[in-house]
Amino acid sequence: MEFDYIVIGSGAAGAVIASRLSEDPRTRVLLIEGGGPGRNPLLHYPMGFYFTLKGGRYTYRYRTLPVAQTGEREVWTRGRVLGGSTAVNGMMYMRGGRAEWDELEALGNPGWGWDTVLPAFREMEGHTLGASEWRGGDGPLGVSIARTEAGLDRAIIDAGVARHGWATGEDVNAMEGERIGFSPATVARGRRTSSASAFLRPHAGRPNLAIATGTRAERLLFDGDRVAGVLALRGGNREQFDAAREVVVAAGTVETPLLLERSGIGDPSVLGEAGIAVRVASPKVGTGVKEQRMVPSQFRLGRRAGLTEELNTLPRQAWAGARYILARSGPVSRMPYNVVCHFKSAPELERPDVQGILTPMAMELGFHDYRLAKHSGILFSGYPINPRSSGSIHVSGADLTAPPLIESSFLAAEEDRAATRPILDRFRELMAAGPLAEYVEAEDFPGPEVRTGDEVLAWAAEAGAGIYHAVGSAAMGPDPDDVLDERLRLRGVEGLRVASAASYPIQVSGSSMAPTLALGWIAADLIAADR
Numbered sequence: 001m002e003f004d005y006i007v008i009g010s011g012a013a014g015a016v017i018a019s020r021l022s023e024d025p026r027t028r029v030l031l032i033e034g035g036g037p038g039r040n041p042l043l044h045y046p047m048g049f050y051f052t053l054k055g056g057r058y059t060y061r062y063r064t065l066p067v068a069q070t071g072e073r074e075v076w077t078r079g080r081v082l083g084g085s086t087a088v089n090g091m092m093y094m095r096g097g098r099a100e101w102d103e104l105e106a107l108g109n110p111g112w113g114w115d116t117v118l119p120a121f122r123e124m125e126g127h128t129l130g131a132s133e134w135r136g137g138d139g140p141l142g143v144s145i146a147r148t149e150a151g152l153d154r155a156i157i158d159a160g161v162a163r164h165g166w167a168t169g170e171d172v173n174a175m176e177g178e179r180i181g182f183s184p185a186t187v188a189r190g191r192r193t194s195s196a197s198a199f200l201r202p203h204a205g206r207p208n209l210a211i212a213t214g215t216r217a218e219r220l221l222f223d224g225d226r227v228a229g230v231l232a233l234r235g236g237n238r239e240q241f242d243a244a245r246e247v248v249v250a251a252g253t254v255e256t257p258l259l260l261e262r263s264g265i266g267d268p269s270v271l272g273e274a275g276i277a278v279r280v281a282s283p284k285v286g287t288g289v290k291e292q293r294m295v296p297s298q299f300r301l302g303r304r305a306g307l308t309e310e311l312n313t314l315p316r317q318a319w320a321g322a323r324y325i326l327a328r329s330g331p332v333s334r335m336p337y338n339v340v341c342h343f344k345s346a347p348e349l350e351r352p353d354v355q356g357i358l359t360p361m362a363m364e365l366g367f368h369d370y371r372l373a374k375h376s377g378i379l380f381s382g383y384p385i386n387p388r389s390s391g392s393i394h395v396s397g398a399d400l401t402a403p404p405l406i407e408s409s410f411l412a413a414e415e416d417r418a419a420t421r422p423i424l425d426r427f428r429e430l431m432a433a434g435p436l437a438e439y440v441e442a443e444d445f446p447g448p449e450v451r452t453g454d455e456v457l458a459w460a461a462e463a464g465a466g467i468y469h470a471v472g473s474a475a476m477g478p479d480p481d482d483v484l485d486e487r488l489r490l491r492g493v494e495g496l497r498v499a500s501a502a503s504y505p506i507q508v509s510g511s512s513m514a515p516t517l518a519l520g521w522i523a524a525d526l527i528a529a530d531r
């Protein structure tokens, strides 16, 4: 089977690329996705991710190597379904601003500054607030603001303004500097917008776009110095697909370096240890992985308020479900992390370096347990926006089933520790400020034993976690050793690009979905221009 382009992975970037390349009816595009087609309605209800993230039906769940700080292995979850992680994620849509994008460009990546990226966002977005100089109004990607009329949510925002002097407005993506407001979300008319629902399903009838779900790319195939196809496993059978023009690897930050290494593209010493022959020596494949580490905390409320009260008993869940079915309204129709703030960890900084997420909901045993508490509360997690510590992801063997070696590195760089130490103080100050103080009764966790900056770092290591945003495992950069050039072409071979969160050398926003969707949009332009 021959196509012009083969895109591997249908997540934030891959779905956009396949969709846009196939707009030209003469271009034959194959999109290969390891997961299924994603027909479960829970994938489309914003609150459905509470269920779809459990178990392994729609996700990969990787165990890391023991982390340095605790010696414990942690679990990294990623989407494995049409739409990739955008089909199961938290839906927070944070784009980053001019300063962050211009920093990426200044690192030696021409064409990735704000003046290129903002037009891509504007073309892509169908924002319910409508078009403006900051956002798009009639693009395919449904975005809305997780605004509620709840008094508690308003009190959180008002406390940020009153206590910290943060700015607020209807759209925090249309603001810069320290700010707090309702979260922008990939939710439209009460339904999750995934990259599949926005970019693939509307074009399912295109004869020149083939979508092979349940098909896992095992390795890339070469014709001399050119990548000419893909060997994939489908239903237990090996199948070969040929690409007349290019293969685009869009398999996410974890799977992308694994696929490259299985194909013989990587650091010769890593490949040697895994028993894989070298096709293209590319020493940085699998390195430079940047993931944020969040500091969790939770406050108990002295009165009933917030999402816990709407969802913490079976009758309430049934009522929430009925409201959703009848009117697409209520808590099931919204993303739960509905307040976001950006602040500076030190006043002398030029711009915010911490993102905080506030959820008007209490959990029983901590952030990652997904079990609602009986009492009302506010859950907070804060983390450095652009961490400098970096880890790695490599294969442990040539076989598709060989488990990855994920070295998760966090809080190793002093910049990351400096950004993390004051996070709890800022949040505690917020909770003590009017009008929020009238709701708050006590701190559920971590409690008074975590006070000093170093205690906060220890708490982040012990109780915190990565937040699924890792980037950088096959990144662009100006050095000959960098895996990609600024057009996302893999150095040292023809016919191969990498377009996914893996392609970013730094975190350009507090969240990685919006940047990766934009990367897909821009990648499609680059590929079309290079034809």
Ligand SMILES: Cc1cc2nc3c(=O)[nH]c(=O)nc-3n(C[C@H](O)[C@H](O)[C@H](O)COP(=O)(O)OP(=O)(O)OC[C@H]3O[C@@H](n4cnc5c(N)ncnc54)[C@H](O)[C@@H]3O)c2cc1C
Pocket (backbone or CB within 6 Å): 008, 009, 010, 011, 012, 013, 014, 032, 033, 034, 035, 053, 077, 078, 079, 080, 081, 082, 083, 084, 085, 086, 088, 089, 090, 091, 092, 093, 094, 215, 216, 217, 218, 250, 251, 252, 253, 255, 256, 259, 467, 468, 469, 470, 499, 500, 501, 502, 511, 512, 513, 514, 516
């Ligand atoms: C639980 C969770 C919550 C998150 N919450 C947020 C959030 O609220 N806001 C935010 O901005 N970001 C969030 N993210 C991160 C964001 O979703 C990702 O950064 C983004 O989707 C990455 O896009 P991608 O295209 O690189 O990869 P993905 O979206 O992960 O897609 C990769 C796709 O490739 C497929 N694939 C992998 N290997 C192969 C192979 N060998 N063959 C065929 N197919 C393959 C996978 O099945 C998957 O569908 C979250 C992620 C997760 C997992």
